Amino acid sequence: MSVSSMNQGFLIVFGDSYSSVGNRENVPSFYADWFTRYSNGPVWDEYVAFNDDYTLINFATGGALTNNSYIGSQTGVYLPYNDLVDQVAIYEDAFSGKYLQSSLQNDVVVIQIGSNDIFSGYEKILDGSINQEIYFNNTISTINSQLESLMEFGYKNFVLFDVSYFPILPALTFYDQDIIDALDNYTKSLNDKLEVARASLEAQYSNKINYIRSVSLYDIFKTLNTVDLKQLLNITAVYNPKLPILTNVTYVTQNDSDDYLFSGIFNPTTRVHALIASIFSETIKTGSVSINKDVLEKLVCDYDLIQINSYNNPLYTSNSSKTGIINVKEYTVESTLQNVGRLAAIKNSQVYKCRNTTNSRSS
Numbered sequence: 114m115s116v117s118s119m120n121q122g123f124l125i126v127f128g129d130s131y132s133s134v135g136n137r138e139n140v141p142s143f144y145a146d147w148f149t150r151y152s153n154g155p156v157w158d159e160y161v162a163f164n165d166d167y168t169l170i171n172f173a174t175g176g177a178l179t180n181n182s183y184i185g186s187q188t189g190v191y192l193p194y195n196d197l198v199d200q201v202a203i204y205e206d207a208f209s210g211k212y213l214q215s216s217l218q219n220d221v222v223v224i225q226i227g228s229n230d231i232f233s234g235y236e237k238i239l240d241g242s243i244n245q246e247i248y249f250n251n252t253i254s255t256i257n258s259q260l261e262s263l264m265e266f267g268y269k270n271f272v273l274f275d276v277s278y279f280p281i282l283p284a285l286t287f288y289d290q291d292i293i294d295a296l297d298n299y300t301k302s303l304n305d306k307l308e309v310a311r312a313s314l315e316a317q318y319s320n321k322i323n324y325i326r327s328v329s330l331y332d333i334f335k336t337l338n339t340v341d342l343k344q345l346l347n348i349t350a351v352y353n354p355k356l357p358i359l360t361n362v363t364y365v366t367q368n369d370s371d372d373y374l375f376s377g378i379f380n381p382t383t384r385v386h387a388l389i390a391s392i393f394s395e396t397i398k399t400g401s402v403s404i405n406k407d408v409l410e411k412l413v414c415d416y417d418l419i420q421i422n423s424y425n426n427p428l429y430t431s432n433s434s435k436t437g438i439i440n441v442k443e444y445t446v447e448s449t450l451q452n453v454g455r456l457a458a459i460k461n462s463q464v465y466k467c468r469n470t471t472n473s474r475s476s
Contacts, residue, residue: 123460124167126158127200127259128225128274130175130380131330134159136446137175137194147383147423148437151175153376154383154423155439158223160390162441163428164416165397167221169443170456172200178229179255187243190233195446197226201259205266207450211457216464217267221397224259225274225330227252227307231299239295245302253306257314260325264318271325272396273311275304278334283352284378304331326396332404333389337374340406346384347419348374371422384421391416 126132134156135149150156155163162169178184178196185191195203230252237243260271279285279296288296308327315325342348349372358378376382381389391412395402402408413419421427428439444452 122167122219122221123170124158124162124165124221124223125170125204125268126173126223126225127197127204128173128223129177129229130173131228131274131277132156132158132171132173132223132225133175134169134171134173134443134445136171136173146377150437151377151380152383152386153370154426155386155428155441156383157386157389157393159428159439159441159443160387161393162443163439164390165394167442169441170204170449171443172204172446172449173225174200174446176229177226178233179226179252183251183255184230184233187248188233188237192229192233197224197255197259200446201262203446204449205262207453208457209266211453212267213461213464214267216460218269220268221270221272222263222268223272223274224256226256227276227303228279228300231276231279231296231303235292235296235299238299239292245299249299249303249306252303253310256307257310260314261318264322269322269324270397271322272328272393273307273325274328275307275331276300277330278332278338281334281338281351281374282379283356283358283375286358300331304329324400326401328389328393328396328401329404330389333392333409336404336406336409337385340409342374345406345409345413346374346388348372348382348384351375352378371424383423383426384418387416387418387421388412391418 130151133149133151147153147155158169158171161167172195174194176192176194177200178192180198181192181196230249234243234248238245238248256273260273263271277300279300280293285293285296311325311327315322337345342350352373352375353369356378370376370382371384373382374385388409392402392404395412424434426433428441430438430440433439444456449456
């Protein structure tokens with residue numbers, strides 16, 4: 114990850130593999146990855162940081178749940194990765210008392226999580242051993258509590274992702290249709306709860322924050338499932354038919370990986386990440402974006418997304434293909450913790466610089 118001087122705003126991301134740039138060691142070899150990303154190139158938050166001049170602080174971890182303790186107690190699935198609660202706690206503990214409150218005004222905090230909660234619990238929900246309502250309510254309450262904690266920390270701008278559209282996933286290729294339908298229904302139920310919670314929190318804290326906006330991965334991928342991918346994104350198929358589905362074998366990224374919507378069994382290719390990034394950028398500029406075919410076509414054109422691929426990429430430096438270091442100011446959990454003092458000092462110095470500029474103008 115590149116470590117360099119930074120702009121005024123931080124993009125602080127908590128979540129799972131859709132957003133992670135490298136916060137998990139020993140990633141299983143059957144995942145397609147590009148230098149610790151779960152894709153064949155840069156991921157959405159890196160495109161946003163590049164396009165909109167943010168410094169990316171990325172705490173997202175592949176495989177992350179919202180709350181390891183609760184999910185484990187209900188499902189018996191105990192994952193050794195930092196969950197959402199851990200990610201936020203590590204960040205807040207590191208920077209507690211370090212920032213001037215006014216230095217946070219232009220930062221955007223993102224939470225993108227929830228799919229692993231569904232995958233971990235769906236079998237027990239299906240057989241009735243887990244109460245779906247209680248289980249999903251815990252996911253929502255965990256996300257709410259972390260949002261509230263970050264509000265108390267001083268952040269004012271938030272974007273919340275919903276859970277993606279599962280029926281399009283290569284990982285579900287050999288699932289029975291009734292299971293796919295059940296997973297889709299669970300996702301819609303969780304997303305409905307998430308939207309109600311988002312709107313409620315935004316109203317409740319309207320005097321304290323600027324906004325909590327939403328990006329719908331569900332609507333993005335459901336729409337992509339209905340359009341002509343070749344015409345829209347110059348993509349020939351949803352996934353490579355040679356892709357080993359749920360098979361623990363080494364997956365080697367193919368030379369034609371840009372021809373597909375997904376690079377692995379769960380995660381999209383870098384051009385699709387660039388599309389998600391364009392939706393995110395428009396969400397920051399104009400408010401939450403309603404997804405449909407016409408909107409996607411316009412964004413593909415406006416952001417020239419057809420030209421983006423894993424070989425020639427506007428984020429690449431001359432040696433990105435060999436190192437994975439790109440033209441983005443970005444920090445993982447590890448590099449953030451190594452640079453806490455420096456990050457805080459530079460960020461706070463921008464406030465003083467702004468004050469001095471204002472004072473000189475007034476005098």
